[in-house]
Amino acid sequence: MQKTELKKLLESMSLQEKIDQMLQLVGSFYSEDTDEVLTGPESELGITDEDVRMAGSIEGTYGAQYLMELQKSYMEKQPHHIPMLFMMDVIHGMKTIFPIPLGQAAAFEPELSKRCASAAAKEAAVSGLHVTFAPMVDLVRDARWGRVMESGGEDPFLSSRLAQAQVEGFQGKDMSEPYKVCACVKHFAGYGAAQAGREYHTVELSEHTLRDFYLPAYKAGIDAGSGMVMTAFNTLNGIPASTNKWLMRDVLRDEMGFDGVLVSDFSAIAETVVHGHSEDLKDAAKKALEAGVDIDMMSGAYAANLSTLVKEGAVDEAFIDESVMRILELKNKLGLFENPYKDADPEKEKTVILCDEHRQLAGEAAAKSFVLLKNEGVLPVDTSKKTAFIGPYTNNKEIKSSWAFIGDSQDCVTIEEAAREVFDLTRTTFHAGSPVLGNDDAQALKGFAEKLPDPVPEEMQLSMLKEAVQAAKEADTVIMPLGEYYLQSGEATSRAMLDIPDVQMRLFREVAKVNENIIVVLFNGRPLDLREISRKAKAVLEVWLPGTEGGHAIVDVLTGKVNPSGKLPMSFPYCVGQIPVHYNEYSTGRPYQPGMQARYLSKYLDIPNTPLYPFGYGMSYTDFEISPVTLSGETVTEKTSITAAVTVKNTGTLSGTQTLQLYIQDVSASVVRPVKELKGFQKTELAPGEEATVQFVIEEPMLRFLRADGTVGSEDGRFRLWIGDSSDTENAAGFMLKREM
Numbered sequence: 001m002q003k004t005e006l007k008k009l010l011e012s013m014s015l016q017e018k019i020d021q022m023l024q025l026v027g028s029f030y031s032e033d034t035d036e037v038l039t040g041p042e043s044e045l046g047i048t049d050e051d052v053r054m055a056g057s058i059e060g061t062y063g064a065q066y067l068m069e070l071q072k073s074y075m076e077k078q079p080h081h082i083p084m085l086f087m088m089d090v091i092h093g094m095k096t097i098f099p100i101p102l103g104q105a106a107a108f109e110p111e112l113s114k115r116c117a118s119a120a121a122k123e124a125a126v127s128g129l130h131v132t133f134a135p136m137v138d139l140v141r142d143a144r145w146g147r148v149m150e151s152g153g154e155d156p157f158l159s160s161r162l163a164q165a166q167v168e169g170f171q172g173k174d175m176s177e178p179y180k181v182c183a184c185v186k187h188f189a190g191y192g193a194a195q196a197g198r199e200y201h202t203v204e205l206s207e208h209t210l211r212d213f214y215l216p217a218y219k220a221g222i223d224a225g226s227g228m229v230m231t232a233f234n235t236l237n238g239i240p241a242s243t244n245k246w247l248m249r250d251v252l253r254d255e256m257g258f259d260g261v262l263v264s265d266f267s268a269i270a271e272t273v274v275h276g277h278s279e280d281l282k283d284a285a286k287k288a289l290e291a292g293v294d295i296d297m298m299s300g301a302y303a304a305n306l307s308t309l310v311k312e313g314a315v316d317e318a319f320i321d322e323s324v325m326r327i328l329e330l331k332n333k334l335g336l337f338e339n340p341y342k343d344a345d346p347e348k349e350k351t352v353i354l355c356d357e358h359r360q361l362a363g364e365a366a367a368k369s370f371v372l373l374k375n376e377g378v379l380p381v382d383t384s385k386k387t388a389f390i391g392p393y394t395n396n397k398e399i400k401s402s403w404a405f406i407g408d409s410q411d412c413v414t415i416e417e418a419a420r421e422v423f424d425l426t427r428t429t430f431h432a433g434s435p436v437l438g439n440d441d442a443q444a445l446k447g448f449a450e451k452l453p454d455p456v457p458e459e460m461q462l463s464m465l466k467e468a469v470q471a472a473k474e475a476d477t478v479i480m481p482l483g484e485y486y487l488q489s490g491e492a493t494s495r496a497m498l499d500i501p502d503v504q505m506r507l508f509r510e511v512a513k514v515n516e517n518i519i520v521v522l523f524n525g526r527p528l529d530l531r532e533i534s535r536k537a538k539a540v541l542e543v544w545l546p547g548t549e550g551g552h553a554i555v556d557v558l559t560g561k562v563n564p565s566g567k568l569p570m571s572f573p574y575c576v577g578q579i580p581v582h583y584n585e586y587s588t589g590r591p592y593q594p595g596m597q598a599r600y601l602s603k604y605l606d607i608p609n610t611p612l613y614p615f616g617y618g619m620s621y622t623d624f625e626i627s628p629v630t631l632s633g634e635t636v637t638e639k640t641s642i643t644a645a646v647t648v649k650n651t652g653t654l655s656g657t658q659t660l661q662l663y664i665q666d667v668s669a670s671v672v673r674p675v676k677e678l679k680g681f682q683k684t685e686l687a688p689g690e691e692a693t694v695q696f697v698i699e700e701p702m703l704r705f706l707r708a709d710g711t712v713g714s715e716d717g718r719f720r721l722w723i724g725d726s727s728d729t730e731n732a733a734g735f736m737l738k739r740e741m
């Protein structure tokens with residue numbers, strides 16, 4: 001449809017019809033019989049049956065046949081036959097589940113994330129969906145927050161590249177094209193900085209921290225063309241994001257140029273009353289509308305109040321027109337006026353979902369997401385040796401995360417299933433050894449909608465333990481798949497202790513008493529406190545929540561069929577007391593280096609300053625030698641760039657991939673700059689003995705930041721740069737920036 005036609009359509013709509021477009025409800029308001037509307041919860045929200053019938057979008061429901069019927073009956077009733085939008089959280093896969101976003105970030109391969117998003121979009125599109133509430137691009141520095149699993153980690157540069165890649169993967173060049181869905185960058189803004197890592201908690205961010213670290217990834221997603229943005233639950237510097245006019249109008253719309261649809265997070269408009277910012281739902285509706293929030297997800301504030309507010313003259317109907325126009329434009333961009341069913345296709349659902357191609361991609365992505373944290377010569381394993389797999393993740397299908405609720409865990413391949421295909425089964429045994437959660441830990445998850453593991457009586461736990469210890473005694477190597485339960489990460493899963501559940505640690509300690517050759521395979525949605533594990537195990541392989549093909553990918557890496565290449569996208573703290581810990585911190589006036597004896601230095605008495613495993617870190621089964629950095633010149637200007645290069649050589653005996661990372665520091669500036677900032681990365685695959693030169697171009701725009709006078713730009717002076725295999729690299733060089741004045 002042409003813009004003029006959309007305008008005419010808008011002009012012909014009644015006020016009520018327009019307000020209905022701005023209402024989003026969950027699918028459970030609708031029964032399978034598409035003519036029937038469920039009553040109950042809507043009356044509590046002040047939503048009438050008519051609102052439910054006419055809501056412009058629904059979320060959380062899928063299935064080609066069902067959504068086609070729903071669309072048909074909706075359009076018949078809608079006075080202008082405007083199609084409905086179907087949205088859902090397709091975060092890291094629909095039915096084929098890819099590794100969690102934090103795991104994908106560890107692959108340091110935006111193109112891979114793009115391919116995963118594109119495959120997820122295809123499965124979502126044939127299931128009738130038009131929009132996914134992804135990517136989540138909130139920067140994170142606090143592993144206590146459960147949603148770090150959904151993020152790209154602690155670095156703005158990496159997060160931005162991933163945000164862009166995912167938006168491009170979901171939407172393609174044109175979201176009306178077959179198998180594409182609209183992306184929704186979320187949660188604007190700063191949600192990842194919840195105080196003390198407690199879910200939904202207050203966010204206080206200085207202007208330069210917000211702009212230099214937190215905003216870039218949203219901006220990258222918006223620049224990539226994301227059709228939607230979602231507000232955040234939190235207050236930002238005292239004002240709830242969802243009613244924050246400065247944030248939404250000045251920053252998001254005017255500065256960032258976002259002209260798509262802004263949806264509130266679930267019930268977030270109503271929550272501004274609870275925050276103590278809005279007087280009541282009516283006030284909340286007025287504030288959110290004036291801030292430019294186009295769709296009210298599930299709070300009922302708009303449906304119950306916008307009409308009265310307009311009639312009383314308390315809000316200008318022009319705000320409603322503006323929002324509805326954006327919603328109509330999105331429907332138009334998706335091509336829904338021409339084809340309201342878009343890609344919904346019950347037949348294609350059968351062939352596309354979980355197809356071989358998607359499963360293969362899930363396996364590739366999983367293997368690339370794994371990070372080898374430690375290896376004292378025990379990996380890759382020799383499959384002909386006596387091996388005992390001991391741990392509750394040995395044969396556990398719950399490896400897809402709480403944000404993959406459409407996926408069926410029964411479709412996931414476990415380690416045991418995969419290992420049975422390649423290990424010598426006369427010399428390999430498999431044991432759970434313990435439940436994944438102790439009965440108390442399971443109790444803490446009560447209230448979650450999902451089914452919790454059944455309690456295991458203590459005698460049964462003891463007999464599992466006994467069997468496992470016996471197996472460990474008899475084995476040459478013990479592979480221990482341990483970790484967090486999948487419901488311990490995701491939304492509303494903040495944790496103050498970043499431990500592996502006690503019941504598993506008891507197993508680990510008992511096994512460690514009888515066998516020295518332990519390889520821990522770690523399942524988790526967030527960095528954990530790994531001190532004991534990493535001290536006692538000979539190898540630690542971080543596998544996150546790897547998704548559908550997790551088992552195959554793990555066995556491929558354990559056996560050396562695939563050489564691990566992942567790098568940490570988030571620091572693994574030494575212990576919880578160190579949090580927030582991130583590599584791109586500022587220098588204090590009294591920095592501490594290990595070994596320094598002076599008293600008045602910036603340090604802890606009881607733990608190191610540095611994390612256990614830093615950002616960008618990850619080992620390989622082969623060795624790489626990285627040459628000192630060479631520069632093509634000493635001075636960067638606005639017009640001239642320089643290149644920084646290293647030669648990397650595979651000095652080991654296996655092929656492998658190294659990710660070279662470029663870090664830069666502005667040595668002195670009007671506002672202090674981080675000790676290091678990631679500004680580029682490149683993956684290089686090398687055969688044994690092979691070497692390659694890796695170059696990075698250093699240009700003035702990459703040296704910009706929010707200066708003391710409030711403008712964004714670079715400042716002349718000295719810079720350091722490093723190229724290495726992790727954020728703790730010391731492979732440095734220096735250059736100058738000299739701009740023309």
Ligand code: BGC
Nearest residue numbers: 059060089133186265266491
């Ligand atoms: C989450 C969002 C999600 C929404 C809809 C909220 O609780 O914060 O990320 O998109 O629910 O499911």
